[in-house]
Amino acid sequence: MLSRVADSLYWMSRNGERTEQNAHILSMQLIKMLESSEQETAAQDDWETVLDICSSKEEFSFLYNSIQLDNIVDYLTFSKENVNSTVNTVSIVRENARITRNHIPNELWEVWNEFYLSLPKIPQTVNCSLPDIHFFLNQIKKTSFTATGVVDASMARDLPYHFMKIGRWLERAEKTARILHVFYQKSKQACDTTTDDVAWRSALQFVNGADTYFNRFSPIINPDCVIKFLLTDVSFPRSVRYCVDHIWEAIKKLENEKVSHYSWRMYALLDTMMTEFHEDYLNSLAEEEMEYFLLQSLNRCIEFGKIFSETYYLMERESIM
Amino acid sequence: MFKPYTSDPYFDEMIDQNGNPREHYQRFYNSLLQLNPEELKEKQDTANLNFLRQGITFTVYGNEGGTERTLPFDFIPIIIPSDKWKQIEKGMVQRVKALNLFLDDIYHGQNILNDGIIPRDLIEQNPYFYYQQAGGVDIPLRNHIFLAGIDLIKDEKGVYRVLEDNLRNPSGMSYVYQNRYVMRQVCPEFFSKHSLNMLEEQIGHLHAALMSHLPKNARTTDDPRAVLLTPGMYNSAYYDHVFLAQRMNISLVEGRDLIVKDKIVYMKTIRGLKRVDIIYRRIDDDFLDPQAFRKDSRLGVPGLLDAYRAGNVSIVNGIGNGAADDKAIYAYVPDMIKYYLNEEPIIPNVETYMLRNPEQREWVLKHIDQLVVKNVGASGGYDMLIGPHASEEEIAIFKEKIMENPNQYIAQPTIKLSRAPVYQDGRFYPCHVDLRVFVMKGENINVFPGGLSRVALKEGSLVVNSSQGGGAKDTWVLKEEPQHAKQSR
Structure with a gap:
């Protein structure tokens, strides 16, 4: 193609x-x-x-x-x-x-x-x-x-389909990461728990995840729980983790499950993302590390987009042509 | 309801002089009479909506950025009986053969010029004669014309004549398919009583013809890679390019997708560079390769011409075909047919006056109000004077243009172009029509049955070009009625 x-x-x-x-x-x-x-x-x-x-x-x-x-x-x-x-x-x-x-x-x-x-x-x-x-x-x-x-x-589940799917999942992952980052900032400035509660409720609604969240967790909002849900849940289709899992599946199909000299950087970053967008990793973070981590998550998604484009020559790079 | 109109003084495709339907339109005519005004209107609306939804549009330049329009469609088909069609078919094969021999000749030995059949300066001064770039190149099958679009008209006696040859990048084949497709959606009842030539198998012929242009140094003989080179989505014929690439299952590429290294052409894919063997280009010569033609071309591929001349890639239609399809050379096509094939033209030309000839020029200037004057290099109905419809001022301007640059113009009698009924905005009226016939040539020549019927929807207008308010109709070539074996007594 x-x-x-x-x-x-x-x-x-x-x-x-x-x-x-x-x-x-x-x-x-x-x-x-x-x-x-x-x-x-x-x-x-x-x-x-x-x-x-x-x-x-x-x-x-x-x-x-x-x-x-x-x-x-x-x-x-x-x-x-x-x-x-x-x-x-x-x-x-x-x-x-x-x-x-x-x-x-x-x-x-x-x-x-x-x-x-x-x-x-x-x-x-x-x-x-x-x-x-x-x-x-x-x-x-x-x-x-x-x-x-x-x-x-x-x-048909071949090349065009995979490229389209990767685009969609990456866009979702990036948006969810961005929403988390923005609302975390906002929550930091919140003066009381009511405003904080309203903010995290909005975050869930913006990701269209409020229904799923409240089906599973108590109706009293717990910010840590929201972050974990939006970042690491493996079944909610707009969590960052879910999107990265599916990008991983699509990449494997594109590459016939092989790692080549031109694709290792993409695989390496995916590996990092799979490790980081995991409940265990989140649990290991100190509270003051969270803000930086959320920003980094967003940047990981942006960085993946760049490496993906370079891997398939999507961006004009005259030097390699 | 359809109401007959007077056809005089024109030849009408459907109605004879007495207002009765012609024999080959009889069945269609009967179905048409059964439709009430609501049904007719619904058919027209559905057809137009269908084209818009599908995005079958062309771009009209002029206002900023250009606007997208659909080609207006009229659901009354042009019907051609099988014996008439056979004659057209023969005439087209003959004409394209002669034109191809002519192109091969002027880019090699130039016998026809040496023998004085065609004036040498007419070729050498033609801006589309690219001898420096294409002269002496040994091209596959010695074939310059992969796809030709020959425009036919009928005169007042109903005789088919060639109006124009298009040997560079004739467009419109996709519309033929879409017209048929929409027609089937909108008027299925019309089809049941007719046996038509189908279009489906033609793409196979087109594909085979394309693939037969294997370059001398092809990487492989059994699975060459062909691509369609388009200027991109803003080109007015982009839909045509999309359609043909898709149906032939070849990649639709732009200039920036190709790169030439060591005189070999590659396309840039997600898996790196892949070699290309055959290019069906829909970019004009001028823009193909900034190293060989216009330096400011951003549509083309630098180094393409070198690869072509080295025999590493084929380019169809051939480079420099414009030397054979302008309106001045047109007048000499009957001579070419005689010279190369020793035959008489089966489908005649329209009589043409060469304004470079002083006697003819003088006569034309005297009778200009009865004639059509055309710029030999222009197309699309531009820079053209229709004498009987022109104001005195317009005539004066054209007289001046002719005196200034007589080589640039030809004149033809105003032909009483045949008409066919159309149904638009709630009523029937007759409009002028022409027919673009597509001829495909590879190892064999094949004429596409029917073609694109274009219609000047503005009442009384003679210009059928889509850029100037023209529309299209479905074209039916009837199959021969099956004859049963009979014992002779």
């Missing part, structure tokens, strides 16, 4: 996942906002968290005067400036799907193409009511679910 095609499959998948997750996070926060509307400062703080997770707080303040709902919705969904806005990530998905049409099911292209074509008709936020925004965010999620379904139901 052409490196350029593999690169497109990988980024199509990552941006599809990103689109879905950002839509989910925004809709969660919009619902939460209704309940906390009295505490103005807390709400503002919450929005900054969302901006940190989905895009960039700094870029936002550069582009807009104030943290207001319509500005935030505009930035996260319609802004052309924000590379992670829905309009942009959907365009990237569609463009990559168009490049790789020969390697993906036709229905997958149609699903994203149809959604992309419906984009310009959606009114700009200025006149956008909350129900309109919720409807739109729901459309995004449905599109993404349909796309995921098409892939799972109809794609």
Whole structure:
């Protein structure tokens, strides 16, 4: 397979996942906002968290005067400036799907193409009511679910499939690690246990893991337990550990279970990640080490993305060509 | 409901002079009469939506970035009876054979120029004549034309004529398939009463023809690697490239996916470099290789021409084919057929006046309001004057252009292009049509049954190009009615 095609499959998948997750996070926060509307400062703080997770707080303040709902919705969904806005990530998905049409099911292209074509008709936020925004965010999620379904139901489990899956899992792992990192910072600044409790509850909701968590653990939030769950659980499909396990499986299939001179760096990092994203490892950490560890986890995911791309020549490196 | 219209003074594909359906349209006509206005509208809407969903679009340049449009589709097919088709088929084989011999000749011995059949300066001054790059190269099968698109029209008497040869990168084959596909979705009832030539097996012929262009120094003879080289997704024919690569099961590559080392072409894969043997390029000559052609080309592959000249890779269609398909050379194709094949053209040309010839020029300038004037190097319906429809100002501009640069223009009588009924926006009306026939050539020549019927959907317009409001129709070539053996008495 052409490196350029593999690169497109990988980024199509990552941006599809990103689109879905950002839509989910925004809709969660919009619902939460209704309940906390009295505490103005807390709400503002919450929005900054969302901006940190989905895009960039700094870029936002550069582009807009104030943290207001319509500005935030505009930035996260319609802004052309924000590379992670829905309009942009959907365009990237569609463009990559168009490049790789020969390697993906036709229905997958149609699903994203149809959604992309419906984009310009959606009114700009200025006149956008909350129900309109919720409807739109729901459309995004449905599109993404349909796309995921098409892939799972109809794609042969060979090269294109593995590249797409690796992209999706890596995107998820990175997002969960980022959410943990951001909320840990926030929790450190929390003045009382109620705010702390609310923050970790949000973290679970943003990862769409609240239901699974409360099915297993007591309804009183225990921050350590949340961190462990999101980082090391082997059965929850958005925990970092679960994603890394599946990346590992896909890599083994790509490489026929062999380690070669060009792939050892990738294997070595995966090994490290498998060791670190484990309950035993977490238990061995001192409390003051946790903050650094969460940042490092996020960086591991980012680093893996780079090494993966280099291994399969996804990034132009003229010197080796 | 379909209501007959007067066909005069044009030849109408479906309706004869008395307003009755022609024999080969009779069955279709009967089915059409049974549809009510709602059903007709629904068919049109479904068809258009289908194209958009599938992303079968082309890019229109002009406003910023270019916009994507679907090719408008009309569900009334063009039907060609089998005896007519056989004649077209023969004519196309003859024409492509002669054009290929001509290309081989001008890039080698140049006998046709030495014998004075075609003026030498017409070739040597042609901007698409790349002798320096392609002259004397020994190419596989001595075949320059892997895929030709020959545009045919019918005159007012219903006689097929060649309007234009496209020997560089003719596009549109994917639309033929999609038109048929959508037609089956939208109008299944039309098909039941007809026996048509199927399109499915044609991709096999195309693939075989491509693979037969094995380079002299191929790495292997039994499993050569072929690729389709595209300028990328912003090209107006990108869908065509995607479709053909997918159906032939070859990689769709861009220039940046290829690299030349020691005159050997490789593609960059996730497992490193893999050698490439045959390139079906859909990039124009100019952009193929910045070392041999335009230095500013970012679409091409540096060093490609060296690999080609060394016999390490085949490139189809051949380099420099543009010397045989411009509108000035067109006028000489009947002479080529006589010169190389010693035959009379089966499908005639449209009469063409060469403005480089002073007598013809004088006559043309006098009668310009009755003629069509075309730039020999332009395509897509650009830089063209349709005399009867032009204002005095436009005519004056063209007269000036001709005087300034007579070699650059030809003139043809305004042909009363045949028409066919279309159904758009709730009503039937007749529109001008033409037909692009695809000819594939490798070890054998094969003519694709039917082809792309293009229609000028703007009422009265003569321009069928998709860039200027043209649309497409499905094209049916009827099979011969099966004859049962009969004892002669």
